Amino acid sequence: MKFSKLHKRISELEEMMEFDEVISRQIEESEGINKPILLEMKKVGIDRLPYSFSALEVFIDQETMSTHYNKHYKGYVDKLNKALEKRKGSDMELEQIVQSINRFTDDIRNNAGGAFNHALFWKMLTPTESRATGPVIQRIKKDFGTMEEFKKQFNDEATKKFGSGWVWLVLTNSGKLKIMTTSNQDNPLMDTIKEGGYPLLGLDLWEHAYYLKYRNRRDQYIKNFWKVVNWKFVNKIYVARTEKKLKESVKFKQIISEGQSRGCNRNQLEAFREVFNTNPDVKSTYRRGIDSIMKTVFKEYWYDQNQYEPGSFYGVYDFEQPGRSVINKLNTNYTLFCTIVNDVNTYLRHQGLDAINIVGQNPDVQIKETQRLISVIRDLQFRIFDTNSGTFSAIMSTLDAKHKQGDQRELDAVVNLKKIFGTDEVFKTGELGSGEDMLKGVDAYMQTPEGTKTMQIKPFGSYEEKDGKITVYKTAQVKPYKTDYLVFHNNRETIVFKNNRTEIVDGNYVFNPEDQIKG
Secondary structure, three states: OHHHHHHHHHHHHHHHHHHHHHHHHHHHHHOOOOOOOOOEOOOOOOOOOOOOOOOOOOOOOHHHHHHHHHHHHHHHHHHHHHHHHOOEOOOOOHHHHHHOHHHOOHHHHHHHHHHHHHHHHHHOEOOOOOOOOOHHHHHHHHHHOOHHHHHHHHHHHHHHOOOOEEEEEEEOOOOOEEEEEEEOOOOOOOOOOOOOOEEEEEEEOOHHHOHHHHOOOHHHHHHHHOOOEOHHHHHHHHHHHHHHHHHHHHHHHHHOOOOOOOOOOHHHHHHHHHHHHHOHHHHHHHHHHHHHHHHHHOHHHEEOOOOOOOOOOOEEEOOOOOOEOHHHHHHHOHHHHHHHHHHHHHHHHHOOOOOOOOOOOOHHHHHHHHHHHHHHHHHOHHHHOOOOOHHHHHHHHHHHHHHHHHHHHHHHHHHHHHHHHOOOOEEEOOOOOOHHHHHHOOOEEEEEOOEEEEEEEEEOOEEEEEOOEEEEEOOOOOOOOOOOEEEEEOOOOEEEEEOOOOEEEOOEEEEOHHHEEOO
């Protein structure tokens, strides 16, 4: 008996010595190495096992834990770091790599997933008694009825999972809990996983996690898992994630008036407005790229079409305000397109790299340069869209101001439209980002005896009648609309045209004089 205890203690000391050797070796290797520049990937570290290999014997044996941790987990971290050394990219944390895994190779995907999943898994287990209490248990009972029903569903999903993978309890964007499985080393947080979420609890279903002890009795392994679940840690994650949105909402409101970045002067803004309005492929390339980046960076706030509520458009919701966020307008805003180009170029010059050059180029070069811009933004996405980023502050403050200006413009235009048409039956449509606004371009509508007439309201700088045509200058988002009328409003006046023979020439709207509605 004494020998057994002594042998166990020696084993634990050997484990500790092995870990200390690993740490010492990492420190020695790091000496004399310069701090990585921004374009180099950060090295992923090894999380220390929070208990001895023999501490969880009611669940798993010492030999399996030692092999699982030292061979499999450390192997994933090793291979991941070697793969990252070959790749240029921002110094992202492991969780950020997992969040944006779609842009990485399968080699990085598999090993990043293995490293991240196991780093979580060790913390989700505990050798000491952990009572199932706290906010996460209350939420489990709300979403599953009882703890027994939750465990039954979790066990059923784990048992049904064929081959290697994981079973998870995840927190979804809507704040509800659900059980799901992933294959291989995939994680619900990955942007390749449809309708995923943030992992709160997970069980490794790979054979190497249990086979030495349980052989083919995986159901027994699943059953014994509940004896070692670290509910204190699960609660910690749940509370942190549920409080995160509230804290971020407060922070975002604070920074809306604190925008600090280089911005753009009037000439630059006009140049980028012209690019947007004369080369639609630049705008569509930029829009697709920004949408993809926001879907990754704001995954907890991102909803696909009809997911937030019936009829809702895809995008970011419940971010700085309830409902649809103003940040969804980033993908079509030429002012911020200009701002981001300037800020990215400041970074590129600092790194000794060629600046993005879009203005004044031929259409094909403009598209290629926009693609390069999106590539750089993607590499820096977690730095740019961070509350401490001056660029992000500028984005939020500009979009908030633009939204308020646009809302007021539409309200003022409606007042004038009533005078022009001689009726009180002109109304502004729903709030920012309503399905009707985005999908049909309807900002206002008018009830007439013939039925409802729709209107798109836009800002403009000036207009002139020349050679039998009326051209409207300096307006945003020059593209075809299917509304009955196109309305242009500035501080001086409101002008209205029937939208049946509208032309777009050199990025400007062109109308026949007889299509103008005069009050």
